[in-house]
Amino acid sequence: MLKPEPTLHLVCGKVAAGKSTLANCLASAPATALISEDHWLLRMCPGEISFLEDHARCSARLGEVKEDHVQALLGTGQSVVMDFPANTLSQRQRLRKIFKSAGFAHQLHFLAVPDTVCKARLRQRNQDGVHNFGASEAEFNLFTSYYVTRSPEEGFNVTTYVDL
Numbered sequence: 001m002l003k004p005e006p007t008l009h010l011v012c013g014k015v016a017a018g019k020s021t022l023a024n025c026l027a028s029a030p031a032t033a034l035i036s037e038d039h040w041l042l043r044m045c046p047g048e049i050s051f052l053e054d055h056a057r058c059s060a061r062l063g064e065v066k067e068d069h070v071q072a073l074l075g076t077g078q079s080v081v082m083d084f085p086a087n088t089l090s091q092r093q094r095l096r097k098i099f100k101s102a103g104f105a106h107q108l109h110f111l112a113v114p115d116t117v118c119k120a121r122l123r124q125r126n127q128d129g130v131h132n133f134g135a136s137e138a139e140f141n142l143f144t145s146y147y148v149t150r151s152p153e154e155g156f157n158v159t160t161y162v163d164l
Helices: 019-026 037-044 052-075 089-100 115-128 137-146
Strands: 007-012 032-036 079-085 105-111 158-161
Touching: 007 019, 007 089, 019 032, 019 079, 019 105, 032 037, 032 052, 037 052, 037 079, 052 079, 052 089, 079 089, 089 105, 115 137
Parallel strands: 007 079, 007 105, 032 079, 105 158
Antiparallel strands: none
16 A cells, blocks of 8 residues: 655645635644644744744744754655745745645645634634633734735645545
8 A cells, every 4th residue: 555645735725714624634634744823833932922022032942943843744754734924925935834845735725714704703712711822803904914825836736625
């Protein structure tokens, strides 16, 4: 029996679009590891993230460590789901380096969920207190102002989801 090719799975979608839910689902496949930015940031930067700038600063600390770690996992034949945002061109370019330099397979999972649905999910998530990082509607709007939808010219293998 042929073993599936190790694949790097990336997620792109606005706040509360369902990126982590999808990432967890993808990671349930055999020989697949989940790496969550929120999980790492909670442990590396406890109590340090209050604003978008804090998130960017702490996320930058992960830098090459994240890239080396993911490449090492892929090199062992294990697929990897990165629950890291691929929401801007620069984020996607950095994530692209992980699979491109070593020639690994990849899949960009694009969640095309309307803002109204994301905001309703965000309100419910905040009310339930089930997410490690809460966000107000104003913060949703701020994060969304930086969001850049993916384009075919970026050269990713894309699977699009309109609702999860």
